[in-house]
Amino acid sequence: MTKFTVISGSSSEELAKKLAKKLDANFIKSQLRIFPDGESKITFQKKPQKNKIIVIQSTYPPVDENLIQTLSIISKANEYATEVIAVIPYMGYARQDREFLPGEVITMKVIAKLFKSVGTSRIIVVDIHSMIGLKYFNIKSKNVTAIPDLVKYFAKLKLKNPLVVSPDHGGKERAKEFAKLLKTEYITLEKQRDRKTGKVEIKSTDFDEIIGRDLILVDDMISTGGSIIKATEFLKKQKCARVFVACTHALLRNGAEKKIKNAGVTKIISTNTIPGKTSLVDVSDTIAKAII
Incomplete structure (x- = not known):
């Protein structure tokens, strides 16, 4: 009998199949039916064996569903x-x-309680936006990073004197790690966001080291792409060569992909934590190593 059974939710079926193969595990698909009133009905295709079960499902939009x-x-x-x-x-x-x-609900705290209440033994996430969120889980929790997987992809591209760029100070360590693995340098832009309006501005001064170089904008996630667009527009003014975007989670809401390309980005490369046209990097091996 194999050590694991992998059960996939509908949002991560292809990644679940890859993970099951890496772990030499049984794979069970869960069938999903949505009723006219919006309720979900889930049925396992077959009965799981009495062993360790891995449930894999990304909670991208529709997030609540x-x-x-x-x-x-x-x-x-x-x-x-x-x-x-x-x-x-x-x-x-x-x-x-x-x-x-004042008055904002800390939703991650609520979600952590829900995962524990349904019997989760441990939880594994990939490049969670903030490590603070994991502290609310009173179960074994682990965050793994997709940066090495993304770097492997970029290392195969023929880039011109690449420079890694973080769009803000919050992503500085991410860009630093990316640049270290790619064996190049990195810079950090100065971003300001209005918490009430969401408007983003780049406050950085000119960077001479940008001129003529291919740039890799590195972020953990891209939702509407506002920060990436502002950063790209700023970087293009500094007479750089091409601009690439590397991110773990490409949500790309409200036509973000088209807007990012229109701002001057050559290519967006993301992982398969969220399936889509840009998800060219597989993280199943990284997840498998975290489980074993």
Whole structure:
């Protein structure tokens, strides 16, 4: 009997299949039916064996639907499993990890309680937006990074004297690690965001080292692309060569991909934590290593 069974939610089926193959595990697909009133009905294709079960599901939009489905799958899996490991490649609500303005609900704290209540033994996430969010989980939790996987992809491209760029100070360590693995330099832009309006501005001065170089804008996630667009427009004024975007989670909402390309980005490269046209980098091996 194999050590693991992998059960996929509908949002991460292809990644789940890859993970099951890496772990030499049984794979069970969960069938999803949405009723006219919006309710979800989930049915396992076959009965799991009595072993460790890995439930894998990203909670990207529709976030609430995917979250409820994930919790439901974990709850059912717990009826069979000796241990349930939740793999949430993209964790929705990770930005709601503290009370920024008076009266705001810390939704990550609520979600952490829900995962524990349905019988999650441990949880694995990929490049969670803030490590503060994981502190709310009173179960074993681990964040793994997709940076080495992304670097491997960029190392194969024929880049002209590449320079890694963080769009803000919050991503400085990410850019530093990316540049270290790619064996090049990095810079950090000065970004300011109005918490009430969401408007973003780049406050950085000119950078002479940008001229004529291919740039890699590195971020953990891209939602509407506002920060990436502002950064690209600024960098293009500094007479750089091409601009690439590397991110773990490409949400790309409200036509973000087209807007980013229109701003001057040559290519967006993301991982398969969220499936899509830009998800060219597989993170199943990284997740498998975190489980074993």
